[in-house]
């Protein structure tokens with residue numbers, strides 16, 4: 001996992017819970033805490049930090065990853081507004097993950113290990129995202145989708161009827177979006 005991911009995790013933990021909490025997570029997980037954005041670090045170190053946060057807060061590791069993913073999008077948006085500017089709503093951006101967004105990420109962070117999704121497009125308000133990755137970070141994907149919706153002023157519900165974590169061959173993320181003003 002690239003150092004930028006750890007940098008963003010540090011930022012969202014510190015902004016929300018303070019620098020002491022980040023230090024506690026480093027202590028409890030044994031993570032080094034020194035990450036250069038372009039460097040690569042073991043996935044296990046990220047998972048260790050997530051598990052430490054889960055033990056500290058009582059939230060499940062999946063909820064920690066979802067929270068992190070949701071918050072991370074606002075930080076990516078502030079740093080790389082051009083990645084979002086070409087799209088006017090969530091499904092437009094999500095449909096371009098394979099051919100625009102993640103390739104741009106790999107230009108910015110050479111060696112980034114990004115997933116390749118399959119999609120079932122359903123118009124402006126829905127998209128099915130099929131996720132396969134040995135990293136099995138579907139909770140992170142859910143959070144990134146939530147953060148994308150928030151960025152475009154939309155709400156999203158995500159059904160997850162098939163899951164790598166339940167030994168299915170892929171995760172199926174059925175996403176339905178609504179503009180917030182239209183949320184009942």
Ligand code: HEM
Nearest residue numbers: 001002076083101105112113114115133135137141144145
């Ligand atoms: C503009 C928005 C986005 C940016 C800048 C971005 C950037 C990144 C970066 C830097 C990584 C880490 C790669 C590495 O460290 O090796 C990553 C991985 C990942 N991204 Fe994105 N991403 C974006 C949007 C999304 C969205 C909306 C999803 C949701 C479907 C998503 C799903 C993932 C997943 C699941 C991974 C983990 C790698 C894996 O599972 O194999 N990303 N992304």
